[in-house]
Amino acid sequence: MSEMTGNVFDVKIFKRVLKYVRPYRKQFNFTALLTIILAFLGPSRPLLVKYTVDNSIIIPDSELLIKLTLAMVALVIIETIVQFYQTYMANWVGQSVIKDLREETFHKISAFKLKYFDQTPIGTMVTRVVSDIETIADLFSNGILIIIGDIMKLLVVIIIMFITDWRLALLSLASIPLLLVATKMFNKSIKSAFQDVRTEVSRLNAFIQEHLTGMSIVQIFNREQKEYEKFKGINKKHRNAHVRTVWANAIFFPIVELFSATSLALLVWLGSKGIIDEKITFGSLLAFILYIHMLFRPIRQLADRFNTLQLGMVSSERVFRVLDTDAKIENTGNIILNNPKGLIDFKNVWFAYNEPEWILRDINFTVAPGEKVALVGPTGAGKSSIINLLGRFYEYQKGSVSIDGNLIQDIDLQSLRKHVGIVVQDVFLFSDTIYNNITLNNPRISMEEVRTAAKEIGADDFIMRLPGDYQYAVGERGGTLSVGQRQLLAFIRAYLYNPGILILDEATSSVDTESEEMIQKATEKITENRTSIIIAHRLATIQKSDRIMIVDDGKIIESGSHSELLKKNGFYKNLYDMQFATELES
Numbered sequence: 070m071s072e073m074t075g076n077v078f079d080v081k082i083f084k085r086v087l088k089y090v091r092p093y094r095k096q097f098n099f100t101a102l103l104t105i106i107l108a109f110l111g112p113s114r115p116l117l118v119k120y121t122v123d124n125s126i127i128i129p130d131s132e133l134l135i136k137l138t139l140a141m142v143a144l145v146i147i148e149t150i151v152q153f154y155q156t157y158m159a160n161w162v163g164q165s166v167i168k169d170l171r172e173e174t175f176h177k178i179s180a181f182k183l184k185y186f187d188q189t190p191i192g193t194m195v196t197r198v199v200s201d202i203e204t205i206a207d208l209f210s211n212g213i214l215i216i217i218g219d220i221m222k223l224l225v226v227i228i229i230m231f232i233t234d235w236r237l238a239l240l241s242l243a244s245i246p247l248l249l250v251a252t253k254m255f256n257k258s259i260k261s262a263f264q265d266v267r268t269e270v271s272r273l274n275a276f277i278q279e280h281l282t283g284m285s286i287v288q289i290f291n292r293e294q295k296e297y298e299k300f301k302g303i304n305k306k307h308r309n310a311h312v313r314t315v316w317a318n319a320i321f322f323p324i325v326e327l328f329s330a331t332s333l334a335l336l337v338w339l340g341s342k343g344i345i346d347e348k349i350t351f352g353s354l355l356a357f358i359l360y361i362h363m364l365f366r367p368i369r370q371l372a373d374r375f376n377t378l379q380l381g382m383v384s385s386e387r388v389f390r391v392l393d394t395d396a397k398i399e400n401t402g403n404i405i406l407n408n409p410k411g412l413i414d415f416k417n418v419w420f421a422y423n424e425p426e427w428i429l430r431d432i433n434f435t436v437a438p439g440e441k442v443a444l445v446g447p448t449g450a451g452k453s454s455i456i457n458l459l460g461r462f463y464e465y466q467k468g469s470v471s472i473d474g475n476l477i478q479d480i481d482l483q484s485l486r487k488h489v490g491i492v493v494q495d496v497f498l499f500s501d502t503i504y505n506n507i508t509l510n511n512p513r514i515s516m517e518e519v520r521t522a523a524k525e526i527g528a529d530d531f532i533m534r535l536p537g538d539y540q541y542a543v544g545e546r547g548g549t550l551s552v553g554q555r556q557l558l559a560f561i562r563a564y565l566y567n568p569g570i571l572i573l574d575e576a577t578s579s580v581d582t583e584s585e586e587m588i589q590k591a592t593e594k595i596t597e598n599r600t601s602i603i604i605a606h607r608l609a610t611i612q613k614s615d616r617i618m619i620v621d622d623g624k625i626i627e628s629g630s631h632s633e634l635l636k637k638n639g640f641y642k643n644l645y646d647m648q649f650a651t652e653l654e655s
Contacts, residue, residue, distance in 0.1 A: 163209035192275030411600025490568030498547030
């Protein structure tokens with residue numbers, strides 16, 4: 070489906086793109102001036118050729134011929150220099166604009182709600198931030214400035230032609246109306262094709278991103294051939310979209326050459342007759358031949374320029390659509406948390422990712438400062454949704470959530486997330502060193518502080534055994550480390566940032582027994598004297614919690630200490646008996 074409608078040149082979109090030129094206005098204006106100069110330098114060469122032929126060759130004058138030849142060489146050198154600076158400055162402005170635009174787009178995306186990423190393929194966002202924005206640079210290097218320069222050059226050429234000989238000018242321009250009609254049809258066809266190209270590029274990127282990330286699942290379930298067939302289908306559509314652009318170009322450019330050859334043939338025929346009848350000079354005919362090349366080559370190139378313009382407009386519209394998306398968590402709070410006590414209060418909270426499919430139903434609980442609370446329940450019960458609401462990664466629809474008596478909406482978002490630390494089950498590590506993954510490139514955290522924290526957590530020994538110790542590169546997503554090692558790095562990270570409230574989400578669900586023991590010790594250390602919420606499937610890891618809450622179908626159905634819940638002989642008791650029996654059997 071097309072992602073853009075309207076004209077090839079959308080004035081509103083282009084005006085918006087030009088706003089990003091404001092910091093580089095001087096460079097842009099200089100580039101525009103060079104473009105105008107080039108529009109006059111090019112057509113001046115045939116005039117000089119005409120004068121040279123008529124006044125130093127037809128009427129022999131060797132001294133004048135040398136002077137005029139040197140003048141032509143000087144003109145070519147000047148035009149080359151101007152062309153160099155015009156090309157360089159146009160590209161410089163374009164790259165500067167997309168640098169700023171890409172930074173703004175990434176900053177905007179990084180503030181989006183997690184729900185946006187739930188609904189938008191990552192590959193699509195990669196296309197927006199990388200290739201779409203890169204295409205916008207061509208609006209300046211090969212787009213609007215070049216189009217304006219070509220149009221000005223055409224006007225100058227036409228004016229000179231009419232001044233020189235209006236009859237030859239009319240003859241040379243006879244095919245132009247037909248060419249303009251063909252150009253309009255070409256632009257209409259290429260516009261639709263380019264829309265499809267960008268759409269298919271986005272789909273291709275999304276598919277590849279998703280499948281490279283999940284390649285282990287593809288191989289485990291022997292889906293290579295099936296996914297390959299899907300890829301072939303998407304790739305075929307991508308090829309067909311490009312073929313449509315090739316088809317349009319394959320028709321249009323021979324038509325331009327046909328019109329150009331026809332005009333040239335008529336010009337030579339009538340011009341030669343004019344020379345015989347002594348109505349025009351040989352220099353004038355030669356100049357007109359050069360002008361026809363100057364006339365049709367820009368028109369042919371204009372089609373390419375319009376291709377570039379169309380791609381730039383499509384890409385600009387897609388990027389601006391992201392920038393106009395209202396999907397961020399509004400940071401309307403002005404309360405700054407300083408050394409929060411950690412009092413958490415959920416009152417009558419209802420939440421749904423998509424209403425009316427409620428994930429949480431009338432949730433009520435209070436966590437006292439320094440209390441360690443565990444959330445237990447089946448998958449999909451709503452445990453992770455509770456912690457997502459506390460960090461304002463999602464917004465609840467009903468009720469209230471507060472910290473130290475302050476509604477979380479009234480707390481500055483950065484301050485809130487600074488004091489609510491989360492260690493998730495699937496720890497994400499960047500393709501960087503262990504040190505940078507722990508500090509997240511925060512220059513205020515020293516190596517000494519990192520090592521001290523690692524020793525407290527119990528991870529310093531395994532890090533020091535790695536090649537390069539804290540400078541060891543962990544690979545993409547931390548792939549060179551075990552699950553337990555990645556978890557320990559996440560614990561160090563949380564310990565260093567010292568949040569007032571700590572959330573551990575399934576921190577031991579996918580680790581071996583040895584790693585679990587290390588993580589258990591790390592958990593005890595990191596939750597000491599700190600308000601903590603622990604989500605766990607393994608009941609052995611949360612038996613020492615001050616309170617355990619059982620979540621099922623979006624509701625808290627039981628609450629109490631380990632011993633209290635066992636006495637109730639309810640959901641928790643059944644879950645405990647099942648896990649205990651399983652452990653005995655194993």
